[in-house]
Amino acid sequence: MIAPIITREGGGCWPQTIYWPFFHVSKYGRGKALRAIVNSPVYDCADYEGVPLIDAAAVQDDEGNVTVFCVNRDMKEDFELEIDLRSFGDLKFENTTGAVS
């Protein structure tokens, strides 16, 4: 039940929803972890105050590709997200969310 792959006896196998986050971080989250400075509105929960609504982790791999993994914790609203990448020089943007390869 906690496994990423579900099987049917004598039948097929298919990915659970949790397969994909693991697949993406395993595929793109290699190299060096970067310190992401996040500036975001916050919310309060039962145990903590001031929790950022945007949570992020970032990686630069050995070929120079930069990947940002990001979660919007807001249950109701979308965000406009700006990412400052000036120090990396020329980068081309490639949105890989949802892409399967």
Added chain:
Amino acid sequence: MKKAKIVLDKDYIISSIDPRIYGSFIEHLGRAVYGGIYEPGHPQADGQGFRRDVLEMVRKLNVPVVRYPGGNFVSGFNWEDSVGPADRRPKRLDLAWFTTETNAVGLHEFADWAEKADTQVMYAVNLGTRGPGKNCLPGAACKCDRPDHYA
């Protein structure tokens, strides 16, 4: 719309990422092994009963290491039960999950699966019902070409 900003700098490095954080785990629990990675007679099963379709999905995850065989299961597991001729392996009551363990999939079978899955095994030892001493031999059994000698 709400706004947020992330600043990244190529020199603000936390650390190199150890690929082993993308490791995984297979336990003798539920349908992880029997009915999961292993189902002899399944149309996709290979000569050892391991499903090729499941292996393909596992390989896509690029997992460098898999912990095995437990978890709670390993705390009552006697590795000697799982090596040697398959028809001489005892069936045991698994005290963790109250199921019958046939030992059809044992150390060597799982090592073969790991090779097919392009991953390594992090072998967990039983410190529940036995102490460190009796767990030392698996290392020898895995390298030995006479595994039945230790059964």
